[in-house]
Amino acid sequence: MANLIEMRGIVKRFGPVKALDGVDLRLEPGKILSLCGENGSGKSTLMKVLCGIYPHGDYEGQILFEGEEVKARTIKDTEKLGIAIIHQELTLIKELSILENIFLGAEISTKGLMDFPAMHKRTAELLKRVKLDVSPQTKVGDLGVGQQQLVEIAKALSKKARVLVLDEPSAPLTESETAILLDLVQELRASGVSCIYISHKLGEVKHISDDICVIRDGVHIATKPASTMTTDDIITMMVGREMKQLFPREDHDIGEVILKVGPINAWDISNPRMKKVVNASFELRKGEILGVSGLVGSGRTELMECIYGCYRGNHEGGVELNGRPLKLASAREALVQGIAMVPEDRKRNGIVPIMSVGQNITLAYLNEFANYGMLSMAKETNAIKQSIASLRVKTPGPELAIRNLSGGNQQKAILARFLLSTPDVLILDEPTRGIDVGAKYEIYRLMFQLVKKGISIIMVSSELPEVLGISDRVLVMHEGVIKGDLPNENLTQEIIMDCALSEGTAQ
Amino acid sequence: MSEQQATSKSADGANQDLLEKLKPMNLQVLVMLFAIIIIMVFFYFMTDGSYLTTRNVSNLFRQTAITGILAIGMVFVIISGEIDLSVGSMMGLLGGVAAILDVWVGLPLSLTIVFTLAAGLILGFWNGWWVAYRKVPSFIVTLAGMLAFRGILIGLTDGTTVAPTSNAMSIIGQSYLPDMFSMVLAVGVLAAYMIWQQRVRGQNTQYGIQNEAQGMAFTKYAVIAVFSLGIVLLLNDYRGVPTPVLILTALMLIGTFVATKTTFGRRVYAIGGNVEASRLSGIDVEKTKLRVYTMHGLLVGVAALILSSRLGAGSPSAGNMAELDAIAACVIGGASLAGGVGTVVGAVIGAFIMASLDNGMSMMNVPTFWQYVVKGGILLLAVWMDSATKRRA
Ligand SMILES: Nc1ncnc2c1ncn2[C@@H]1O[C@H](COP(=O)(O)OP(=O)(O)OP(=O)(O)O)[C@@H](O)[C@H]1O
Ligand SMILES: [Mg+2]
Numbered sequence: 001m002a003n004l005i006e007m008r009g010i011v012k013r014f015g016p017v018k019a020l021d022g023v024d025l026r027l028e029p030g031k032i033l034s035l036c037g038e039n040g041s042g043k044s045t046l047m048k049v050l051c052g053i054y055p056h057g058d059y060e061g062q063i064l065f066e067g068e069e070v071k072a073r074t075i076k077d078t079e080k081l082g083i084a085i086i087h088q089e090l091t092l093i094k095e096l097s098i099l100e101n102i103f104l105g106a107e108i109s110t111k112g113l114m115d116f117p118a119m120h121k122r123t124a125e126l127l128k129r130v131k132l133d134v135s136p137q138t139k140v141g142d143l144g145v146g147q148q149q150l151v152e153i154a155k156a157l158s159k160k161a162r163v164l165v166l167d168e169p170s171a172p173l174t175e176s177e178t179a180i181l182l183d184l185v186q187e188l189r190a191s192g193v194s195c196i197y198i199s200h201k202l203g204e205v206k207h208i209s210d211d212i213c214v215i216r217d218g219v220h221i222a223t224k225p226a227s228t229m230t231t232d233d234i235i236t237m238m239v240g241r242e243m244k245q246l247f248p249r250e251d252h253d254i255g256e257v258i259l260k261v262g263p264i265n266a267w268d269i270s271n272p273r274m275k276k277v278v279n280a281s282f283e284l285r286k287g288e289i290l291g292v293s294g295l296v297g298s299g300r301t302e303l304m305e306c307i308y309g310c311y312r313g314n315h316e317g318g319v320e321l322n323g324r325p326l327k328l329a330s331a332r333e334a335l336v337q338g339i340a341m342v343p344e345d346r347k348r349n350g351i352v353p354i355m356s357v358g359q360n361i362t363l364a365y366l367n368e369f370a371n372y373g374m375l376s377m378a379k380e381t382n383a384i385k386q387s388i389a390s391l392r393v394k395t396p397g398p399e400l401a402i403r404n405l406s407g408g409n410q411q412k413a414i415l416a417r418f419l420l421s422t423p424d425v426l427i428l429d430e431p432t433r434g435i436d437v438g439a440k441y442e443i444y445r446l447m448f449q450l451v452k453k454g455i456s457i458i459m460v461s462s463e464l465p466e467v468l469g470i471s472d473r474v475l476v477m478h479e480g481v482i483k484g485d486l487p488n489e490n491l492t493q494e495i496i497m498d499c500a501l502s503e504g505t506a507q
Numbered sequence: 508m509s510e511q512q513a514t515s516k517s518a519d520g521a522n523q524d525l526l527e528k529l530k531p532m533n534l535q536v537l538v539m540l541f542a543i544i545i546i547m548v549f550f551y552f553m554t555d556g557s558y559l560t561t562r563n564v565s566n567l568f569r570q571t572a573i574t575g576i577l578a579i580g581m582v583f584v585i586i587s588g589e590i591d592l593s594v595g596s597m598m599g600l601l602g603g604v605a606a607i608l609d610v611w612v613g614l615p616l617s618l619t620i621v622f623t624l625a626a627g628l629i630l631g632f633w634n635g636w637w638v639a640y641r642k643v644p645s646f647i648v649t650l651a652g653m654l655a656f657r658g659i660l661i662g663l664t665d666g667t668t669v670a671p672t673s674n675a676m677s678i679i680g681q682s683y684l685p686d687m688f689s690m691v692l693a694v695g696v697l698a699a700y701m702i703w704q705q706r707v708r709g710q711n712t713q714y715g716i717q718n719e720a721q722g723m724a725f726t727k728y729a730v731i732a733v734f735s736l737g738i739v740l741l742l743n744d745y746r747g748v749p750t751p752v753l754i755l756t757a758l759m760l761i762g763t764f765v766a767t768k769t770t771f772g773r774r775v776y777a778i779g780g781n782v783e784a785s786r787l788s789g790i791d792v793e794k795t796k797l798r799v800y801t802m803h804g805l806l807v808g809v810a811a812l813i814l815s816s817r818l819g820a821g822s823p824s825a826g827n828m829a830e831l832d833a834i835a836a837c838v839i840g841g842a843s844l845a846g847g848v849g850t851v852v853g854a855v856i857g858a859f860i861m862a863s864l865d866n867g868m869s870m871m872n873v874p875t876f877w878q879y880v881v882k883g884g885i886l887l888l889a890v891w892m893d894s895a896t897k898r899r900a
Contacts, residue, residue, distance in 0.1 A: 308787075310786065310787055330786075330791075331786055331787050331788070331789050332789040332790065332791050334789075335788075335789035336789070341787070343784075343787050348781075348783055348784075349783050349784055349787050350784055350787075351781065351784060352776075352777050352780035352781040352784050352785065352847070353780060353781065354780050354847050354848060355776060355777060355780050355847070359773065359776075359777075363773075363777055363784075363785070363788045363790070364788035364789050366770045366773060366774070367770060370769070370770045373769045373770050373771055374768060374769055374770075375768050375769060375770060375773065376710070377707065377710075377711075377768070378707065378710035378711050378713065378714045378716060379710075379714065381711070381714065381716050382714035382715070382716060385716070417788065
């Protein structure tokens, strides 16, 4: 069959760094092609080349669309051809309604006046197509991440997309939301929309794609039909070596109770009558890994923010660390007392985009490198070098602004920030979001090293295999209530799901 | 990817990357130097050479002092993502306070200085407290300050000029340093700088961090030495280094040190870059902002002392519109009003550019209205060029 899109020998440099080194890619009409590769292997960059975000002339190589060469200068040029991209970081404007977001910059108007009824009708149709049952007037900020992702797709469809590029759309989604997304993508394929799908979740990659293309360090490794590959094959090709096991569980000692939480109650920020966390209390032991599972919106993040002292809505309840009661007043106090948290939303709460990778890493424990407020650059640089090496943050150098790193490597840098010191309790909110299998393995290994040193870890995660793979104990949260507190022995995904949906609360 | 690959890649990337990093920074400095040269040449011809006499160059430096000092404080405010519109009125008020203490109360100079600087701290603290702890947007807080401070000044002075200031007072703004003194001081500071840099190199080696080539470092020292001693010689050729220029230079060096080598400076950049991330990294955002404004108030106090001393009086209209000069200087010097970006040296060079324009246009007897138009145009041009080059990169 003729190729819809063909990219030939794409080379893209950033200064001295070659992010792409001669990558080929072929997409046939009505097919789903998955793009796999480690963090920083060049997936997002390749898609930005395809969509004209890096204009023609900024890269070497050729792009053909239906056999004709494309020399796009802006994203508008490729939109006209029917290529739509949904970026790794959501780009919707939270303050505007769904309707306004979808028609942003492409408003339907008659004689300069906005034609709201027409836009309303069209938006309603689009929302129906992506199976989102909300009013077009809803503010995007009021939607969950999963729903926002669907709005992004609706927006892409509104541009009569023939090719949809999805860059890690499922990273912030829960399993059920992901299932909706995957169904939608498959339906779109049936209606003739081709799709390039990027994800680190290889199960879903295997499930939906027709072909899988693997790149490593900016080099094309192979493109094969999905049916001929197992997830292990994909991993081997991505990492360049075989990975025998995904969860490096190690034995470690669990000590006395170190942290006593609650009971904590928290109310929604914008709607103070709605409770987000209901009478939540639990204990954490020294050297324990406590997994917290639950759907997005189950109150997990709010609960963690309360413990870390950075929750913005109304909340009450106490935390006791080493028998001392703590005030839940600010992140700074929590850090001083020995509680650290890696936040969930990397772009909003994690990175300082224009600062360098190195300066981002040392931000939280800056005092460790200072005498009387004066920084010792040598000491700092040395620590930065070590963190970058031990977490394998892929960056051309510590001087680069962190916004230029790939999404996964940004995540590693933020993780490195809170590992510079040794807190008593480390809260990780979705620590492996957007991180490739190899790096996940490294992070788990690191977590076990930490607990062996006597640090206790709370890990919030939407990925059940991960929760089951490394936790010592699992908290199950649902609608703000801790439904279960289960030791991780003979636990299965089913047990956790049943527990979440069961009546009553844990004892 | 294997570990060896990862580390080797970042290791050989590091040197090249440094160059990459220097490039845009140098570009900014080059553009500013280029602008300065154009301005110099232009006014040199328009004034038949009198623009570049040592006398006028000395004046130019002295005129830079006030805006420059204001810009040093302002650039911290701007980096932290805030703004201060009250600077002009605050300087007027503090200058008025200084003149009143000197002329009406008859305090000795040292006490006048202490009280004026203390008043600066308090006004800065006031602004900062409303911005940081009461969460009122800085635009509004300082707009209110702009009106209120001017009002207090007029009230205090009854709308009259407080003059003449004492002889002692005039030292601050009008005196020149003895030639030998400035030369010895300059050489001393340069030596201290080199020793410090060499010690940093030693520390780097100790931690296994690569230094730039020693030859390269010596070339850098030489360039800096020739440049700064050259300026001292030039100023000595007229009547010596003006005292306000010494103050400006000292504050610029301290400001640069604070911005780049202290935890406080780093946190100011972080807050301007992403407040939420900074807060979650345990930075006390409120306290840091309060400190920025307080420090700024202190600097305004210094500028006010120089101003009153130069004018020989406290006047109810002193410092009018100075805030705009200071903001323009920061922005011309590369600071971004969105926060997180800016340098102290850039701000001072920006102030120098503003002063060069002012000075040249008054020498040419350009009508005041044209002076405003030109300065506005230059500001627009500078910011446009900045965003145009950024977009391409
Ligand atoms: N503007 C830039 N300047 C310098 N380097 C860049 C820039 N943008 C990307 N890079 C580099 O290009 C490489 C590829 O990045 P890219 O974002 O394409 O990775 P990715 O495969 O999408 O990874 P992830 O799975 O983490 O999202 C990275 O090493 C990154 O550091
Ligand atoms: Mg990416």
